[in-house]
Amino acid sequence: MRRCLHTFCEPVWRRREQLLPGTLPPIQAWLFDKGSLTRRLQQACGSTFRVEVVEQCWQRPRLNERRRLAMPAWQVALVRQVYLYCGDQPCVFARTIIPRATLAGAQRHLAVLGTRPLGAVLFADPRMHREPMEFTRLQPGERLFETAVQRLDAPPSEIWGRRSLFYLAARPLLVNEIFLPAIEKL
Numbered sequence: 001m002r003r004c005l006h007t008f009c010e011p012v013w014r015r016r017e018q019l020l021p022g023t024l025p026p027i028q029a030w031l032f033d034k035g036s037l038t039r040r041l042q043q044a045c046g047s048t049f050r051v052e053v054v055e056q057c058w059q060r061p062r063l064n065e066r067r068r069l070a071m072p073a074w075q076v077a078l079v080r081q082v083y084l085y086c087g088d089q090p091c092v093f094a095r096t097i098i099p100r101a102t103l104a105g106a107q108r109h110l111a112v113l114g115t116r117p118l119g120a121v122l123f124a125d126p127r128m129h130r131e132p133m134e135f136t137r138l139q140p141g142e143r144l145f146e147t148a149v150q151r152l153d154a155p156p157s158e159i160w161g162r163r164s165l166f167y168l169a170a171r172p173l174l175v176n177e178i179f180l181p182a183i184e185k186l
Contacts, residue, residue, distance in 0.1 A: 009142045010064045013134035013163060023137070025160050027183055031135065037092065037177055038084070038119030044186040045086035051115045052090075054081040054150075061097045061174075062143070068165060069099060069174055078103060078111055080118070083151055089182035093148035094118070094175065102171040110173070118175065122166055129167040136161050138178065148178040156181050 016032065025031065033040060042049045058076045060066070066073060077099045084092040096118055103111050113121065122128050138145035139158050149155040161178035 010062065011136040011138060011142060011144050011161070013064065013068075013136050015132060015134055019135060025137075025179075027160065027179055030179060030183055030186075031160055031162055032133075034130075034133070036119045036123040038117040039123065041084055041086060041091060041186075045091075048085070048087040050085045051117050052083045052085060053115060054083060056080045065097045065174055065176075068163070069097060069172055071099060076100070080113070081147070082118075084117070086182065086186060089185075090151045090180050091183045091186065092180060093151075093178040095144070095147070095178075096176070097174040099172065102168065102173050104171075105169070107168050107171060110168075122168070122175075125168055127169055131165040131167075133162045133164050136163075144176070144178065148180065152180065 030037075030040070057079060059079050060073070060075070061069065061071060061077050061079065066075075069077070071077065077097045080096045080098070082094050083090040084094060098110055110118070110121065137158055137160055138148070140146070140155065144161070145159060148159060148161075159178055159180060161176060163174060163176045166173050166175060
C-alpha cells in the first residue's frame with residue numbers, strides 16, 4: 001500500500017495485462033467494457049439516469065493527466081467533473097481534461113455540454129478514436145479518491161477507475177471514470 005501525504009499522491013495507471021488477477025474487483029464487467037459507459041448506465045437505469053456537473057473550469061491538469069496528454073506544465077485545459085447517477089445514487093465520478101486546442105473548430109461544443117453526457121457525444125462521432133484503457137485502484141488519501149467520494153455517506157476502503165485517451169478529429173481529450181460502490185447493484 002502506498003502512503004500519501006496530504007492527498008497529493010497520483011494514481012498508478014496500468015494497462016489490463018499489467019493487473020494481477022487476484023486483485024481485480026467484482027465490477028470487472030463494468031471496468032473492462034469497451035463500449036459507451038453512458039449508454040450502459042442509461043440501459044441499466046432507464047429514466048433515472050442523470051448527470052450532475054460538479055465543476056467545469058479552466059485549470060492546470062494534474063501531473064499524471066498532463067503527462068498522458070503530453071501537455072506542458074504551464075498549460076491549462078478545460079476540466080469537467082461530473083457524477084453519473086442512477087436514481088439518487090452516484091455510480092460513477094468522471095473527470096475529463098480537454099486541452100484548449102481540442103476545443104477549436106467543430107469540437108467547441110464540448111465546452112458547453114451542461115448536463116448532457118460526454119459519452120453520448122463521443123460515441124456518436126464516427127471520427128472518434130479511443131486508445132487502450134488504463135486502470136487504477138484508488139484508496140483513501142489519494143487526491144482522485146477523495147474527490148470521487150465526496151457525494152458518498154460512507155467512503156469505501158478502495159475504488160477502481162479507468163481512463164481513456166480519446167481523439168476527435170485527431171485532437172485529444174482524457175476521460176477518467178471512477179466507479180463508486182452503487183455500480184455493484186446494477
